[in-house]
Amino acid sequence: MKKIVLVTGSRGEYGYIRPVVRVIQRDPDLDYSIIVTNLHLLSDFGFSIDEIERDGFKISDRIYMAMDGYTPGSMSKSLGVFLMSVTDALLRLQPDIVLLAGDRGEQLMAAIAAAHMNIPVAHIQAGELSGNIDGMTRHAITRFAHIHFASSEDAAERLRRMGEQEFRIYLVGAPQLDELVNGDYARPEEIASLFGLDLRRPIVLLVEHPVTEEYDQTIAQTQETLEAICDLGLQTVAIFPNNDAGNMQIRRLLDRYRRSFMRVERNVPRHIFTGLMSIARVIVGNSSSALIEAPCFKLAAVNVGTRQRGRLRGNNVIDVKNDRKEIKAAIEHALSADFRRYLQDNSENPYLGDGQVSQRIVHALKGMPITEELLKKQIAY
Amino acid sequence: MTRELDAFTVRVTDSIRAAMLKITVNRYRAVVVLDGTKVVGTVSDGDIRRALLKEVLPIAPVEKIMNINCRTTTETDPEKLREIICHERVTVLPVVNDENELIDVALAYEPFVDPKSDPEEGTAKEG
Numbered sequence: 300m301k302k303i304v305l306v307t308g309s310r311g312e313y314g315y316i317r318p319v320v321r322v323i324q325r326d327p328d329l330d331y332s333i334i335v336t337n338l339h340l341l342s343d344f345g346f347s348i349d350e351i352e353r354d355g356f357k358i359s360d361r362i363y364m365a366m367d368g369y370t371p372g373s374m375s376k377s378l379g380v381f382l383m384s385v386t387d388a389l390l391r392l393q394p395d396i397v398l399l400a401g402d403r404g405e406q407l408m409a410a411i412a413a414a415h416m417n418i419p420v421a422h423i424q425a426g427e428l429s430g431n432i433d434g435m436t437r438h439a440i441t442r443f444a445h446i447h448f449a450s451s452e453d454a455a456e457r458l459r460r461m462g463e464q465e466f467r468i469y470l471v472g473a474p475q476l477d478e479l480v481n482g483d484y485a486r487p488e489e490i491a492s493l494f495g496l497d498l499r500r501p502i503v504l505l506v507e508h509p510v511t512e513e514y515d516q517t518i519a520q521t522q523e524t525l526e527a528i529c530d531l532g533l534q535t536v537a538i539f540p541n542n543d544a545g546n547m548q549i550r551r552l553l554d555r556y557r558r559s560f561m562r563v564e565r566n567v568p569r570h571i572f573t574g575l576m577s578i579a580r581v582i583v584g585n586s587s588s589a590l591i592e593a594p595c596f597k598l599a600a601v602n603v604g605t606r607q608r609g610r611l612r613g614n615n616v617i618d619v620k621n622d623r624k625e626i627k628a629a630i631e632h633a634l635s636a637d638f639r640r641y642l643q644d645n646s647e648n649p650y651l652g653d654g655q656v657s658q659r660i661v662h663a664l665k666g667m668p669i670t671e672e673l674l675k676k677q678i679a680y
Numbered sequence: 681m682t683r684e685l686d687a688f689t690v691r692v693t694d695s696i697r698a699a700m701l702k703i704t705v706n707r708y709r710a711v712v713v714l715d716g717t718k719v720v721g722t723v724s725d726g727d728i729r730r731a732l733l734k735e736v737l738p739i740a741p742v743e744k745i746m747n748i749n750c751r752t753t754t755e756t757d758p759e760k761l762r763e764i765i766c767h768e769r770v771t772v773l774p775v776v777n778d779e780n781e782l783i784d785v786a787l788a789y790e791p792f793v794d795p796k797s798d799p800e801e802g803t804a805k806e807g
Contacts, residue, residue, distance in 0.1 A: 342740075343743075343744055346734060554715050554720045555715075555718070557718065558779065561780075563748050565748055565749075
């Protein structure tokens with residue numbers, strides 16, 4: 300029986316792995332456990348570990364790593380704490396495979412630990428382009444990973460060009476789309492009740508994360524977005540950012556700018572978040588969900604700033620600078636009847652998702668022989 | 681509808697213990713959390729219980745555990761406020777202006793008062 304260990308430290312990448320874990324759970328030839336860390340364990344971010352427990356998954360370790368202060372320096376130190384702790388966990392768990400996802404620092408630490416311990420590393424959402432430190436982290440994980448699961452041909456080609464051997468690259472699609480394709484998200488009435496929303500009027504979903512390289516501009520950038528939101532006065536649901544450096548400034552601003560038409564939440568379970576996407580008329584901010592998940596709902600996205608620079612995107616995305624006038628104009632354009640009609644007729648998701656992506660990932664992991672060829676990486680160029 | 685608001689509010693920097701004391705005194709199982717005059721959340725005895733079970737210390741600020749997706753209203757008509765309270769199933773409903781500043785709290789019911797209880801000692805029945 301193969302034992303797979305997964306690591307999750309953020310809401311986004313939990314969305315990547317949840318459908319995969321569900322498939323693993325049903326397979327009698329596979330065992331698994333999840334190491335839960337970072338944001339999931341923090342009260343400030345709504346204890347999202349509760350959702351993992353409610354999903355009935357096996358959690359082997361809860362590793363606290365986040366140092367308060369949330370500066371670039373504290374982020375780096377926190378990763379050091381996690382590297383030491385995850386090494387101990389892997390020594391104890393002795394997995395056959397470590398399955399990682401996305402582009403967060405704790406995933407890179409787990410990749411470094413596992414690769415040094417001769418444990419094969421598989422990486423979901425490999426090869427994509429994304430802005431800032433996350434993009435660098437994703438490609439650093441690639442260097443330590445033995446198997447790459449790509450969500451698009453664009454990502455697979457990038458992996459080849461990075462010198463990864465062909466046999467390591469699986470073009471499978473984006474597993475986080477499985478649940479959406481299969482209609483596994485909260486119904487509109489439930490969402491409306493939860494947030495006190497009027498479904499007859501436009502709903503704005505706001506998710507703005509800090510950009511690590513632009514830490515010193517966090518306040519100014521967020522103010523631009525919130526000024527535009529307040530100027531429009533539409534029903535808005537804002538979700539707290541992740542816990543990267545700068546998050547405290549954004550949280551403070553959300554408190555300061557909060558108006559009677561705004562609802563703010565620390566964290567929402569995955570099916571509630573995707574349910575919100577299903578009823579929103581526009582998603583605003585810089586979350587990757589605006590690029591990857593939103594097209595499934597033909598949801599217009601106003602992507603602000605540089606965080607998603609270079610990332611593959613569909614025609615639902617309107618890119619704008621951190622400028623209140625640009626943001627406001629883009630939201631108004633996104634809400635216009637013309638743009639809605641255009642999306643209804645033309646919107647396609649550039650990320651592959653047919654509801655079977657998790658099956659393909661698990662099938663590949665299950666059938667993969669753990670050989671010397673797999674473990675000893677060679678760069679093709 | 682106007683009440684002595686102090687018994688129903690804590691500051692965002694106040695401790696969980698301070699919120700527990702306020703709830704014990706006001707007997708409505710919840711308090712509103714303010715940042716200056718703005719409503720930024722509510723804390724109920726359930727929020728506190730869940731936090732303590734997760735080993736959050738009572739000296740931690742309420743900000744760590746408050747419900748930031750709390751229901752507020754700009755409505756002031758008593759009948760409509762009662763409807764909202766019943767629909768939302770809350771005991772303390774912050775009434776705010778357009779700037780989200782607290783102007784009043786609407787309450788779900790008249791608290792049960794046990795004449796033998798001493799709120800300061802935390803023995804009040806809270807329903």
